[in-house]
Amino acid sequence: MNRRTFLKSLSLLTLPYLGVLGSQKSKIDFKHGVASGDPTNTHIILWTRVTPSKPSIGQLNVEYQVSKDVNFTNIVSIGTLKADIGRDFTVKVDVDLSKHQPGTNFFYRFKCEDSLSPVGQTKTLPLKNLKHFKIAVFSCSNYPAGYFNAYKDAAKDKSIDLVLHLGDYLYEYKMGDYATENAENLSRVPIPFSELKSLSDYRIRHAQYKSDLDAQLLHASFPMIPIWDDHEVANNSYKTGAQNHQENEGFFLSRKRNALKAYFEWMPVRDIERFGSFYKNFKIGDLVNLQVLESRLSSREKQISYDDFIDKDAGLNKEKFLKELNKERELIGQNQLDKVRKNTSNKYTWNVIAQQVLLSKLKLPDLPEIILENIPAGYEYFRTIIKDDLPYNLDSWDGYPNERRKLLSYLKNKGQILFLAGDSHNCWAGNIKDDQDHFIGVEFGAPSVTSPGTSEATGELFPIKILENMVVNKNDDLVWTNLLNRGYVTIDFTREIAKTRFIGLSQVKTKNYSREVLKEFIVEKNKEII
Numbered sequence: 149m150n151r152r153t154f155l156k157s158l159s160l161l162t163l164p165y166l167g168v169l170g171s172q173k174s175k176i177d178f179k180h181g182v183a184s185g186d187p188t189n190t191h192i193i194l195w196t197r198v199t200p201s202k203p204s205i206g207q208l209n210v211e212y213q214v215s216k217d218v219n220f221t222n223i224v225s226i227g228t229l230k231a232d233i234g235r236d237f238t239v240k241v242d243v244d245l246s247k248h249q250p251g252t253n254f255f256y257r258f259k260c261e262d263s264l265s266p267v268g269q270t271k272t273l274p275l276k277n278l279k280h281f282k283i284a285v286f287s288c289s290n291y292p293a294g295y296f297n298a299y300k301d302a303a304k305d306k307s308i309d310l311v312l313h314l315g316d317y318l319y320e321y322k323m324g325d326y327a328t329e330n331a332e333n334l335s336r337v338p339i340p341f342s343e344l345k346s347l348s349d350y351r352i353r354h355a356q357y358k359s360d361l362d363a364q365l366l367h368a369s370f371p372m373i374p375i376w377d378d379h380e381v382a383n384n385s386y387k388t389g390a391q392n393h394q395e396n397e398g399f400f401l402s403r404k405r406n407a408l409k410a411y412f413e414w415m416p417v418r419d420i421e422r423f424g425s426f427y428k429n430f431k432i433g434d435l436v437n438l439q440v441l442e443s444r445l446s447s448r449e450k451q452i453s454y455d456d457f458i459d460k461d462a463g464l465n466k467e468k469f470l471k472e473l474n475k476e477r478e479l480i481g482q483n484q485l486d487k488v489r490k491n492t493s494n495k496y497t498w499n500v501i502a503q504q505v506l507l508s509k510l511k512l513p514d515l516p517e518i519i520l521e522n523i524p525a526g527y528e529y530f531r532t533i534i535k536d537d538l539p540y541n542l543d544s545w546d547g548y549p550n551e552r553r554k555l556l557s558y559l560k561n562k563g564q565i566l567f568l569a570g571d572s573h574n575c576w577a578g579n580i581k582d583d584q585d586h587f588i589g590v591e592f593g594a595p596s597v598t599s600p601g602t603s604e605a606t607g608e609l610f611p612i613k614i615l616e617n618m619v620v621n622k623n624d625d626l627v628w629t630n631l632l633n634r635g636y637v638t639i640d641f642t643r644e645i646a647k648t649r650f651i652g653l654s655q656v657k658t659k660n661y662s663r664e665v666l667k668e669f670i671v672e673k674n675k676e677i678i
């Protein structure tokens with residue numbers, strides 16, 4: 149999309165004010181848009197990045213302005229921020245709006261020298277008399293894999309109040325690695341070309357993702373609550389390492405520090421690392437109690453791997469594997485578990501727990517031989533685990549069953565929980581029960597924005613709809629899956645129901661697409677979904 153079509157698309161959204169771009173003559177540019185995030189009843193993070201005429205420039209003064217009207221005739225908050233290389237010329241303010249009613253809409257923009265940024269729209273979280281609140285849920289937005297049509301589509305929906313991004317907001321891979329096959333054709337070659345390791349690498353990649361006009365449009369339209377998954381650092385990361393981090397790539401903890409520094413610079417989030425915990429809790433009146441958990445970098449112990457239990461001749465040592473699987477191993481850690489226990493309460497109509505990896509138990513069905521024959525290297529153990537009825541994704545909660553048991557025991561009798569997850573690239577809907585078969589809540593797993601799903605792996609080998617049925621039939625608590633479409637999820641909370649829609653897009657390899665509601669669930673309080 150060029151600048152003109154971008155502006156046109158904005159005007160189509162009846163948000164022409166979002167297209168108020170900086171002066172053409174100015175030497176300062178706002179190339180990465182504006183964003184708002186982590187809203188509370190009284191505060192909200194406002195973010196932008198200035199691109200100076202030359203990188204060697206020292207410090208720049210950036211003014212922020214918040215207004216109740218789009219023309220900024222009634223400015224309610226104003227202040228000056230410093231931009232310099234120390235934060236990669238990004239600026240962020242946790243603006244105090246406590247003098248205004250919670251749930252108020254605001255417009256915001258930034259000014260540097262004689263340049264004005266685009267205008268963003270945001271709102272604080274409402275507090276009282278709340279009948280309705282709608283969130284949109286995203287995960288796995290992989291730039292070289294396709295266009296962010298899901299972002300563009302959601303930006304058209306004026307009834308959305310808040311956006312959640314459950315991680316893999318960006319990917320660390322180099323050109324030539326995972327999901328970059330079409331990058332050149334799509335003009336979406338990742339920069340830097342290399343895998344991200346240094347602070348500079350992570351900053352450049354963040355800048356590339358924020359140069360995407362659909363990402364800018366989404367950010368300018370709604371406040372976002374984001375939390376990272378693994379790829380914001382490296383694939384299948386855990387507290388002290390990652391599958392995609394090798395010894396010859398330096399210290400993992402330095403890489404993690406670089407990735408997190410760039411993340412906090414470039415994302416519209418409160419700098420929670422200063423408070424020693426990544427756990428977040430947002431109260432949306434007494435309608436929704438939203439807890440956002442971190443499951444990668446603060447506590448997670450290394451994933452166990454089938455490779456360590458399979459002997460080439462003797463096969464899988466199931467006993468040894470199960471013993472290791474069921475050991476006490478942390479995923480979110482006791483600190484977050486305690487917070488979840490303390491903060492989940494049935495005084496809220498809806499308790500929402502949003503995190504990254506699927507909580508639902510998931511086993512593979514008897515896959516047809518045509519798929520098994522074509523399983524990529526590294527997944528040969530699929531044959532064994534199907535035979536032995538074992539979980540297949542040990543990076544998800546299935547790899548940490550002891551801590552899952554603990555989490556569910558803390559949530560028993562706290563009212564029905566609505567769990568949200570990303571990470572898998574496919575759509576999931578299921579009931580969550582503890583080992584005694586008590587119903588704890590429902591889980592919705594959001595599809596990826598662009599990252600390839602299962603159907604892209606199976607291709608023409610086997611009809612995907614039949615495979616979906618086989619997966620649902622195999623897993624008692626799983627109600628529905630879609631292994632085909634990219635997209636996002638919306639949830640409209642009212643006092644009585646949580647109307648959940650899986651929005652599927654026909655295409656991410658072209659900018660033109662059609663949308664479809666793949667499935668709708670009307671979640672009722674304390675009732676299983678069917």
Ligand SMILES: [Fe+2]
Pocket residue numbers: 288316379571572573599
């Ligand atoms: Fe992902």
